Amino acid sequence: MKPAICEQFGIDFPLFAFSHCRDVVAAVSSAGGFGVLGGTAYTPEQLDQELSWIDDHVGGKPYGVDLIVPARYEGKGEDLTMSDLAGRIPDEYRGFVTELLAAHDIEAEEAPRFGNAALSGNTGKDLLDVAMNHPIRLIANALGLPPDYMIKAGKENGVPVAALVGAKEHAVKQAQAGVDLIVAQGTEAGGHCGEVTTLVLVPEVLEALAAIGSDIPVLAAGGIVTGRQMAATVAMGAAGAWTGSVWLTTEEAETAPYTKEKFLAASSRDTVRSAGRTGKPARQLVSDWTQAWLPNEGGQKPLPLPLQSMLAEPVVRRIDVLAAQGHPGAQALATYFVGQGVGLMNKVKPAREVVREFIEDYVAATERLSNSLPD
Amino acid sequence: MKPAICEQFGIDFPLFAFSHCRDVVAAVSSAGGFGVLGGTAYTPEQLDQELSWIDDHVGGKPYGVDLIVPARYEGKGEDLTMSDLAGRIPDEYRGFVTELLAAHDIEAEEAPRFGNAALSGNTGKDLLDVAMNHPIRLIANALGLPPDYMIKAGKENGVPVAALVGAKEHAVKQAQAGVDLIVAQGTEAGGHCGEVTTLVLVPEVLEALAAIGSDIPVLAAGGIVTGRQMAATVAMGAAGAWTGSVWLTTEEAETAPYTKEKFLAASSRDTVRSAGRTGKPARQLVSDWTQAWLPNEGGQKPLPLPLQSMLAEPVVRRIDVLAAQGHPGAQALATYFVGQGVGLMNKVKPAREVVREFIEDYVAATERLSNSLPD
Numbered sequence: 001m002k003p004a005i006c007e008q009f010g011i012d013f014p015l016f017a018f019s020h021c022r023d024v025v026a027a028v029s030s031a032g033g034f035g036v037l038g039g040t041a042y043t044p045e046q047l048d049q050e051l052s053w054i055d056d057h058v059g060g061k062p063y064g065v066d067l068i069v070p071a072r073y074e075g076k077g078e079d080l081t082m083s084d085l086a087g088r089i090p091d092e093y094r095g096f097v098t099e100l101l102a103a104h105d106i107e108a109e110e111a112p113r114f115g116n117a118a119l120s121g122n123t124g125k126d127l128l129d130v131a132m133n134h135p136i137r138l139i140a141n142a143l144g145l146p147p148d149y150m151i152k153a154g155k156e157n158g159v160p161v162a163a164l165v166g167a168k169e170h171a172v173k174q175a176q177a178g179v180d181l182i183v184a185q186g187t188e189a190g191g192h193c194g195e196v197t198t199l200v201l202v203p204e205v206l207e208a209l210a211a212i213g214s215d216i217p218v219l220a221a222g223g224i225v226t227g228r229q230m231a232a233t234v235a236m237g238a239a240g241a242w243t244g245s246v247w248l249t250t251e252e253a254e255t256a257p258y259t260k261e262k263f264l265a266a267s268s269r270d271t272v273r274s275a276g277r278t279g280k281p282a283r284q285l286v287s288d289w290t291q292a293w294l295p296n297e298g299g300q301k302p303l304p305l306p307l308q309s310m311l312a313e314p315v316v317r318r319i320d321v322l323a324a325q326g327h328p329g330a331q332a333l334a335t336y337f338v339g340q341g342v343g344l345m346n347k348v349k350p351a352r353e354v355v356r357e358f359i360e361d362y363v364a365a366t367e368r369l370s371n372s373l374p375d
Numbered sequence: 376m377k378p379a380i381c382e383q384f385g386i387d388f389p390l391f392a393f394s395h396c397r398d399v400v401a402a403v404s405s406a407g408g409f410g411v412l413g414g415t416a417y418t419p420e421q422l423d424q425e426l427s428w429i430d431d432h433v434g435g436k437p438y439g440v441d442l443i444v445p446a447r448y449e450g451k452g453e454d455l456t457m458s459d460l461a462g463r464i465p466d467e468y469r470g471f472v473t474e475l476l477a478a479h480d481i482e483a484e485e486a487p488r489f490g491n492a493a494l495s496g497n498t499g500k501d502l503l504d505v506a507m508n509h510p511i512r513l514i515a516n517a518l519g520l521p522p523d524y525m526i527k528a529g530k531e532n533g534v535p536v537a538a539l540v541g542a543k544e545h546a547v548k549q550a551q552a553g554v555d556l557i558v559a560q561g562t563e564a565g566g567h568c569g570e571v572t573t574l575v576l577v578p579e580v581l582e583a584l585a586a587i588g589s590d591i592p593v594l595a596a597g598g599i600v601t602g603r604q605m606a607a608t609v610a611m612g613a614a615g616a617w618t619g620s621v622w623l624t625t626e627e628a629e630t631a632p633y634t635k636e637k638f639l640a641a642s643s644r645d646t647v648r649s650a651g652r653t654g655k656p657a658r659q660l661v662s663d664w665t666q667a668w669l670p671n672e673g674g675q676k677p678l679p680l681p682l683q684s685m686l687a688e689p690v691v692r693r694i695d696v697l698a699a700q701g702h703p704g705a706q707a708l709a710t711y712f713v714g715q716g717v718g719l720m721n722k723v724k725p726a727r728e729v730v731r732e733f734i735e736d737y738v739a740a741t742e743r744l745s746n747s748l749p750d
Contacts, residue, residue: 003747042481081461098663167644168718187562188572196643197563197572199607200598204643207719223575232574232607235744269542294688295670340575342464343543366744369610372378 005217007014008160009034009137010062013356014240016183016219016229017351018066022050022057023252027351029061033358036140036242037065044126048374051134064138064162065131068114068192070280071144086114089307096300097315100292104329106322114310125149132157139165140183143280144193151178154346164221164242166194166201168208174325175214182209183242185220190339192244193273193280198222198233206237225341225363235369245339252352258324259336260348268343272296277335279308285342287335380592380614383535384409384512385437389615390605390733391558391594392726394440395517397425397432398627402726404436411439411515413619419501419742426509439537440506446519448680456549464521465684471675472690475667478499479704481697489685489725502522507532515539515558516566518567518655522713527554539596539617541569543583550589556634557584558617561597565620565714567657568648573597581612600716602736603743604624610744620714623724633699634711635723643718647671652691652710654683660717666690 005014012032019025025035037118039047039056047065055061098108124147131139132153139154139225140162141147154161165171171182184205186198196204204221209216221242222232222267230241249263262285272286276293279302284290289312293299302308322330349357378420380389387407394400400410412429414422426471429438450460473483499522506514507528514529515537529536535555542547548555559580561573562675571579577595586589595608596617602722605616607720624638637660647661651668664687668674677683697705728747 002749043625103408167623169644186574188575191710194644196718197561197574198713199573199604200563200643200718203601203603204718223572228577228578228611231610231744234747235606235610235740236603237740237743268575269569286647292673297669301653340571342581343571343575363748365610365612366748369606369741369744372609373738374377 002366003239006287007126008217013355013359013362014234014242016064016242017247017355018242018244019247019253021247021252021254022054023254023349024055024247024250026054026155027252028247028355029058031318031352031355033355034062034064034138036066036138038142039065039127039131040142044130045125046299048130048133051131051136055134055188060108062137064140064283064310065127065134065136065139066140066142067124067127067131067150069143069144070149070317071147072303074303074307078111084151085307086310089114089303089311093311095312096292101315101329102332104288104333106333109318113314124174125244128153132159138162138181140181142160144170145173145181145207145365147175154180162219163191165205166192166203167196167199167299168250171205171218172208172212172214175209175212175216180216182216182218184218184238185242186220187273188283188340189221190271190283190342191337192278192280193222193339195273198224199236202233202236202238218284223339223341225339225344226231227264227358228365229341230358231365231369243339246345246354247351248338248347249345250354251348254349255336256320256324257319258331260332261347262336263338263342264344264347266338266345268340271340271342275308276313277309277337278362279303279305280335283339284337285335288332289319289335320363378614382603383592387607388730388734389594390730391615391617392440392730393619394619394622394628396430396622396627396629399622399625399628399726400438401429401432402542402625402627403439403622403730404748405729406730408730409437409513411441414440414506415443417502419498419505421503422502423508425512426506427529430509437512438503439515440509440511441498441515441517442502442506442525443517443730444522444525446522446681449678449682456497457489460682461685464489464678464686466742468675468678468686470618471667472686475583475663475708476690476704479708481665481694481708484649484693486691502707503528507534508693512557512702513537515556519545519547520552529555531563537594538578539567541567542571543576545577546580546593547583547587547589548589550584550591555591556592557593557597559593559613559615561564562593562648563598563643563658563715564596565646565658566712566719567653567655568714570648571572571654574598574611577608577613585586598714598716600714600719602733602738603668603740604716604735606740606744621667621720621729622726624720624723625643627726628721631695633706634695636708637709637711638713638720639722640716641713641720642659642719643715645716646713650677650683652684652687652712654678654680657712658713659710659713663707664694686701 015033017028162181217239220238225246390408537556592614595613600621
């Protein structure tokens with residue numbers, strides 16, 4: 001008999017794979033797991049293209065879409081244009097970044113550019129509408145309570161809605177708001193994360209949900225890059241694992257070669273939880289960029305969502321390009337969202353192979369635990 | 376057949392319980408686990424008394440002793456007296472503490488008192504000699520490489536030597552130095568801890584040890600207060616669990632009633648990794664004391680080992696007494712070493728009952744994981 005989560009999502013193995021790369025999503029779903037495309041950085045038109053490609057390559061297997069529609073952000077409810085928002089980035093911050101770049105032998109661009117306000121929730125509804133026009137089997141919101149329109153669209157289309165949480169109090173609120181799946185994400189996770197570790201958070205969330213009589217499934221996330229870690233969380237009561245970092249060093253991932261090298265060489269202690277990219281604490285490779293912002297001692301205080309990413313993302317992308325070309329200052333500044341599990345990511349592999357290894361390692365861990373009991 | 380770790384230590388269940396309380400040590404060992412007395416705060420005479428009491432109450436069951444003999448500390452090799460060391464605490468720091476207390480309606484004492492230099496390694500050898508005169512089955516060093524005399528004494532007396540590590544690089548060094556048991560302690564642990572979480576650290580340490588051909592057993596530590604979490608780490612390859620926080624709310628623990636209440640009410644997010652107690656990052660309840668020191672924004676920079684604890688401990692003990700009496704300022708300042716697992720500690724129980732629940736929960740987790748595989 002398959003576990004309930006596998007029946008619910010039509011999969012063989014409850015390994016959920018978050019990726020910005022459609023090839024990874026299709027490969028994981030094809031291999032019996034569940035691929036989830038991170039859609040926030042796309043325009044609605046681009047997202048439609050990506051999902052159409054997945055539809056053509058996933059052979060009818062289930063997959064999902066993840067959006068970041070924050071519950072709170074600068075300018076919410078004010079109907080601002082992008083340039084209105086950009087106008088709220090203080091000159092002092094433009095100056096700070098210019099100086100930081102100059103100290104790394106990178107000239108500022110003549111006209112300051114700002115990224116789009118992807119993390120403002122302004123485009124969330126449009127992206128959701130696009131996603132719902134594809135045969136997705138999951139829609140996830142990665143930051144805070146999903147907006148009402150997401151929960152409503154999920155119910156209307158029969159698509160389960162997932163939410164990522166970093167604290168038990170948030171899990172309770174999500175369950176009460178009507179989400180169908182909780183992803184309990186520990187502090188070791190890449191990207192936005194809370195302070196509680198996966199090993200503590202998962203049982204804490206399960207206990208808190210049980211206390212309100214909720215039995216919605218909980219996926220464990222944060223630091224999970226091997227089947228043995230996934231098995232660990234299932235032993236604690238998780239229904240399966242939600243993963244992200246491990247796919248960044250797959251053959252399919254669009255990660256730049258220079259960045260892949262950095263990941264393969266990094267240990268778990270080379271990441272830091274910094275608000276220097278988006279304004280909310282997010283785990284990433286430590287670099288001169290992360291060290292320039294609080295909570296690092298003497299760092300600049302980051303701006304709120306979505307202003308910090310509007311300021312940071314165009315610069316980070318320029319840095320990435322220069323770093324890949326061998327620019328030493330850019331290499332010192334370059335960073336990338338990744339979890340502590342990066343310390344266990346030591347080889348580039350096809351995504352299908354990663355799924356296969358997860359399953360084998362999971363089975364071995366199950367046997368190891370069973371064998372630890374006296375006969 | 377029992378697991379190898381149980382054979383090696385003569386126990387039924389590989390649950391190691393660190394406690395400053397002899398009653399907890401004796402109760403856990405009597406119940407089939409392995410109690411470890413934290414001996415650093417004692418004088419040699421006091422430690423001898425405590426161990427004699429355990430010898431009388433443990434019914435021949437195995438137990439161990441844990442010391443903190445740091446590899447590096449202020450004044451190492453200089454043969455300083457306590458007052459020499461106290462003289463190295465800058466007046467500015469005395470003033471800072473006096474002001475912090477005054478801001479909480481606590482008057483400074485007329486003559487500043489300083490704690491003994493327990494964390495200096497100066498008394499480690501004497502304590503070790505005392506411990507070796509008792510039938511201990513484990514000697515652990517909780518911070519850095521054990522001194523040579525500890526490894527030598529362990530070998531001479533046939534007592535395995537354990538070391539706590541928070542990073543894989545440290546585990547490799549410990550194995551090469553000849554320790555017999557590694558405790559891989561994640562950042563969620565109470566007291567001194569590194570940055571890597573237990574879920575990532577345990578497989579990382581096991582992989583690093585395998586890479587140098589070492590097969591010494593690894594206990595998992597950090598955040599573990601239930602059998603399901605212990606099972607999670609054994610599924611990943613740990614030989615068992617090393618626990619601390621969970622014993623603080625047992626009936627036997629000498630934890631002050633006021634502090635026990637604080638623990639029972641705390642969630643996992645009420646702890647912080649702060650160097651404000653000892654000069655090295657250590658997880659504890661967040662309070663106005665921890666917030667007064669770096670890395671909290673605008674906090675004072677802590678002094679190095681052992682100066683910070685010489686400064687802090689007498690004050691913290693005064694605060695504890697006042698807090699227990701209901702002093703509001705002291706209650707805001709009071710802190711206590713405890714891990715994130717405090718969020719799962721919700722009831723005072725006898726230590727024997729905690730061991731029993733661990734075993735039941737461990738068995739249930741094993742069955743849960745086995746049942747997750749398709750037949």
